[in-house]
Amino acid sequence: xxxxxxxxxxxxxxxxANQAWGGRFDEPxxxxxxxxxxxxxxxxxxxxxxxxxxxAHAQMLCEVDVLSGEERDQIISGLEHIAEDIAAGNxxxxxxxxxxxxxxxxxxxxxxxxVGKKLHTGRSRNDQVATDIRLWLxxxxxxxxxxxxxxxxxxxxxAGRHSDTIMPGFTHLQTAQPVTFGHHLLAxxxxxxxxxxxxxxxxxxLNQCPLGxxxxxxxxxxxxxxxxxxxxxxxxPSENSLDSVSDxxxxxxxxAAASILMTHLSRISEELILWTSAQFNFIHLPDRFCxxxxxxxxxxxxxxxxxxxxxxxxxNGNLIALLTLMKSQPLAYNKDNQEDKEPLFDSVDTVADCLxxxxxxxxxxxxxxxxxxxxxxxxxxxxxxxxxxLVGRGIAFRDAHEIVGKSVAYGIHKAIDLSDxxxxxxxxxxxxxxADVFDVLTLEGSVAARSHHGxxxxxxxxxxxxxxxxxxxxR
Numbered sequence: 011x012x013x014x015x016x017x018x019x020x021x022x023x024x025x026x027a028n029q030a031w032g033g034r035f036d037e038p039x040x041x042x043x044x045x046x047x048x049x050x051x052x053x054x055x056x057x058x059x060x061x062x063x064x065x066a067h068a069q070m071l072c073e074v075d076v077l078s079g080e081e082r083d084q085i086i087s088g089l090e091h092i093a094e095d096i097a098a099g100n101x102x103x104x105x106x107x108x109x110x111x112x113x114x115x116x117x118x119x120x121x122x123x124x125v126g127k128k129l130h131t132g133r134s135r136n137d138q139v140a141t142d143i144r145l146w147l148x149x150x151x152x153x154x155x156x157x158x159x160x161x162x163x164x165x166x167x168x169a170g171r172h173s174d175t176i177m178p179g180f181t182h183l184q185t186a187q188p189v190t191f192g193h194h195l196l197a198x199x200x201x202x203x204x205x206x207x208x209x210x211x212x213x214x215x216l217n218q219c220p221l222g223x224x225x226x227x228x229x230x231x232x233x234x235x236x237x238x239x240x241x242x243x244x245x246x247p248s249e250n251s252l253d254s255v256s257d258x259x260x261x262x263x264x265x266a267a268a269s270i271l272m273t274h275l276s277r278i279s280e281e282l283i284l285w286t287s288a289q290f291n292f293i294h295l296p297d298r299f300c301x302x303x304x305x306x307x308x309x310x311x312x313x314x315x316x317x318x319x320x321x322x323x324x325x326n327g328n329l330i331a332l333l334t335l336m337k338s339q340p341l342a343y344n345k346d347n348q349e350d351k352e353p354l355f356d357s358v359d360t361v362a363d364c365l366x367x368x369x370x371x372x373x374x375x376x377x378x379x380x381x382x383x384x385x386x387x388x389x390x391x392x393x394x395x396x397x398x399x400l401v402g403r404g405i406a407f408r409d410a411h412e413i414v415g416k417s418v419a420y421g422i423h424k425a426i427d428l429s430d431x432x433x434x435x436x437x438x439x440x441x442x443x444x445a446d447v448f449d450v451l452t453l454e455g456s457v458a459a460r461s462h463h464g465x466x467x468x469x470x471x472x473x474x475x476x477x478x479x480x481x482x483x484x485r
Contacts, residue, residue, distance in 0.1 A: 048105045049348045050113055055355060057096050059145035060110050061089045063138060066241035067221060068129055074232045076132065081125050088122040089114070110142075111135050132231035133224055136255040136343040140220040143351070145242060147264060150358045151213045157365035158206045158271075162199050162482055164373035169195035170475040174468035176453045177292065177382035178391055185389025188453045191377055193466040196474050201274040203481065208267040216260035219244035223254035226342035256342040258332065258350045265329040268357045269322075275364055276322040279315035282375075286312045290385070294376040299367075314371055318364045325360055328353035386453050390418045392428055395450040395459065403442040413440050429453075 039047075065086050072082035092114055095101045107113045112135075119126035169192040179189035219239035222228065228251045235247035248254040285292035295312055303309035331353045335346055393414050400410035417439045421428055428436075429451040436443045449455045461467035464474070 044106055044108075047108065047345070047348075049109045049351070050103050050105060050107065052355065053110045053139075053348075053351055054096075054103055054113070055351075056110050056139075056142045056146055057114065058093065059142040059149075060114055060138070061093045062145060063141045063221065063242060064089055064114070064129060066238050067133060069241060070234055070238045071128075071131060071231075073237060074234055076231055076233075077128060081128060084122045084125050085118065085129050088118045088126060091121065092117050109135070109139075111138050132229045132233050133221060134226075134255070136225050137220045137223040137251075139347075140223070140255050141242070143258075143354070144216050144218070144220065144244075144260065147216060147261065147354070147358075148213060148243075150362075151209050151264070154358070154362060154365065155206055155209050157362060157369060158202055158209070159482060159485065160369040161365055161372060162202050162206070162478070164369055165195050165199045165202070166475055166478045166482065168373055168375060169193075169199070169471065169478075172377055173471040173475065175377055175379050175382060176386050176457060178386040178389065179466070185385070185391050187394055188386040188391045188456045189466040190457055190468060190471050191382060192468075192471040192475065196471065196478060198274075198278055199478055201277075202271075203478075205267065205271040205274060208270065209264075212260065212263045212267050214245075215263065217245045218248040219246070220248050220254035222247060223251035226252055226255055252342045256339065256344070256347075258336055258347060261350055261354045262329070262332045262336065265325070265332055265354065265357050268361045269326050269329045271361060272318075272322040272325045272364065275368060276319045278368070279319040282315040283312050283319070286310075291378055291381045292385070293378060295371065296374045296376075299371045299374075314367050318367065321360050321364060325357050328357045383453065387427055387429070390421060390428055392451050392453065392456045393418055395456045396428060396447065399447055399450050400440055400442065403440075405440065405442060 068077060068082050068085045068089075071077040072079055077085070092101065101117070103113055104116075107116050115126065115129060118129065172191040172195065173193075175191040176188050177191050177194065178185045179187045179194070219235065219242055221238045221242070222233050222235035239245075239247045282293070282295070284290050286295055295314075297310070299312070299314045300310045301313045302311065332350060335349055339346055396417065397407065397410040397414045400413060401407050405413070417428060417431070417436065420435070420439075421431065429448065433443070433445055433447075436447060450459060458467050458469075461470050463470065
């Protein structure tokens with residue numbers, strides 16, 4: 011997701027520092043202030059979107075007779091050559107020109123002459139940057155949703171291979187009831203399914219074109235905002251010029267969705283870290299996703315899940331940064347909004363890297379079925395099944411709960427599981443118990459009994475896997 015950018019940046023002479031807006035000023039900007047207020051160090055990442063927006067703007071200006079056809083063609087040709095130079099690393103960025111917009115516009119004027127100065131007719135850097143960020147983020151969301159889908163496919167495929175692999179289900183990290191590994195994996199998939207839909211919703215809301223809002227009040231030129239929006243693939247022009255240039259709620263919404271997604275990846279990471287430990291030994295991760303210790307030769311550390319868990323904090327921090335950035339701004343644009351890009355860029359890069367790592371790693375997980383089964387058998391995980399059995403024999407649930415509690419206490423004292431007790435031992439707690447109780451006290455019987463929609467039975471997991479794949483295919 012990270013774009014390659016030319017690293018050359020220079021400081022132009024003071025006389026050139028404010029040439030785009032310096033008519034009202036008696037002296038050039040101080041060198042430190044120029045560096046402090048410049049954003050080109052990071053917003054040059056938007057160069058493709060900036061040029062894309064400028065080409066659409068030039069085409070629209072020609073359509074409304076603000077530019078001639080010849081001027082339009084000169085501008086477009088110049089912009090296309092600048093894009094090629096930047097992509098090839100043959101472009102020198104100037105801090106004195108402040109941002110990506112002025113760097114490109116100045117280069118255009120140097121390349122094609124005074125015609126380049128006409129490009130900014132009917133627009134402002136305020137609506138220009140708002141358009142650039144929306145174009146950029148729209149593309150990034152498309153890439154991220156693709157990565158989410160890749161990870162989901164890996165999870166679903168793994169779940170399908172383990173629809174009948176029994177493991178303990180936990181609450182409070184204590185053994186609760188037996189489940190299948192496939193069922194647990196599909197829980198991960200449901201988290202990601204909601205993450206996918208949040209990203210799609212965010213994309214839909216941001217897909218409005220701010221071009222034409224100009225600085226804050228629109229423009230007196232006879233622009234065609236519908237034309238500009240259509241050329242850039244937006245659903246429509248934005249409705250209000252003040253709002254168009256001043257709000258970054260679409261970036262905040264994305265970072266909120268990114269934080270939730272990372273929280274889900276962090277929870278998955280925590281389980282992977284636990285499961286790879288010697289104490290659990292439920293799964294093995296391929297060596298390529300792990301590292302060793304410089305002092306302890308036996309160590310195999312799950313660094314990828316640990317880093318994903320750690321990186322969740324920085325994405326959460328970026329969300330708080332953007333919320334704080336916007337919370338006290340009056341309408342319309344304020345220089346504060348220059349600070350929106352770095353948190354947004356970092357969140358996109360971080361989420362993309364984490365998804366890419368997980369999409370490669372999760373399908374390669376190897377389950378230790380024997381360890382999972384043994385763990386599920388420990389901890390009296392079929393106690394609820396015994397209570398349900400007693401309810402089926404006409405005993406009130408609360409009474410059944412007490413009976414099973416006493417039988418578990420007996421099992422703890424004797425160091426045997428419920429399924430290992432004899433019928434006579436079980437009947438001392440409830441004479442209603444018959445030999446068919448062992449059909450529900452086994453792990454296999456316990457999971458098989460939960461065959462309803464959304465349940466953990468192998469048959470239910472197999473059906474859920476097919477539904478999940480169908481959702482994925484129908485996107």
